[in-house]
Amino acid sequence: MAFSPLVDQLLETLRVLPGVGPKTAQRMALHLLERDRDGGRRLVASLGEALEQVGYCQRCRTLTETPLCTICEDARRDEGLLCVVESPADMLAIEQAGGYRGHYFVLHGHLSPLDGIGPEDIGLDQLDERLANGAIEELILATNPTVEGEATAHYIAEQLRGTGVRLSRLAYGVPMGGELEYVDGGTLSRAFNGRLPFAQESS
């Protein structure tokens, strides 16, 4: 037995979401139609609103419905620090980890010549502008530790050559609570190369 055309269409549409296959789509659709039509309406409304209004922050390119995001608006944050990340999710992860009080710049991707993704596709021109008119003292390269992330970091570093902006890169290390035995070789050798003087007690 097949569902009616509208229900079928709903099932098909729900599958645009990541992690949703035919079975899950069916469960979601039946749940909304049979048990929670109000929830469904709220979903439609907020989805519609978000799709209509959410765009990119003019300064840091993260997702927001206002011209500037809350972080860029926040006067208490350090104007001299800029952290470059690949995605809004990375930015959120750093925010949740806490401790960082500077600003961000979101690339929405990384350089990947083999996929045809070049500097203009990840907003590096905009980063240039941002650096030209801002009082940035330190730029933190927080792109992923993949070859593409490294290449992106390298490109940005070249962009900054001679500007006097201090550059730093996130360190490679062993995960907290991890065991050396199970850490992959690449991480371990980089953690070794980037070892730090042993701090007795921070004074």
Next chain:
Amino acid sequence: MTPEPAFLLHKRPYRETSAIVELLTLTQGRVRAVAQGVQRGGSKARGILQPYSPLHVTWSGNGELKRLRLLESQGSTALLAGEGLLCGFYANELMTRVLPLEYPVGEVFSHYALTLEALPSPAKRAGALRRLEITLLESLDMAPRFVDEHDAPLDAYTHYLYHAERHCFRAVAPGQGGIDGRSLKWLARGDWEAPGLAGVAKHVTRSALAPLLGERPLRSRELMRRLAERRRTS
């Protein structure tokens, strides 16, 4: 099958947690396969399946797209950074663009491995890449022959242009540019890594590769060019 030495050339996400990978293997040349589950957070294979890292793999399937089975890292990854990394991209892009699928190129494989070893040191980079390019051209029967279009040996005092269709050199009248015969004679002896010949060697391999690459430019070369330009202006 017994585990096969391989290098990852390229990986692109496929479905939610899988990836389609291009591998350069020792006995089967370039192989395209689906690596299931490697994009999943916490997947062990995710850290292993990185470019420039020596791997041992097995796969199954008879079609063009295989299914990657076993994946092990074998030895340490070349720690490439900066320009070396971009050169690595170039080598990978060249392989994926020029090598036909499942065309055995054992020589290319070993030179690829040597190139990765050379890339961290700036002085060795160009030579290693030229050597890789020429091995690639040889394995595809496209290597330049150091003779003129009448199959006569080159003359040290004449200037030549590369004849891409016939893989040989064509003499040009004095004053019309071209490469001097003396440099070409050095290259003919296999001196691809000689520092004084770097420019000529690059020109020759580039001309010989051009017909294989067609109209579409190499994006990694483009990236390196733009970076160099930026460096000059800043």
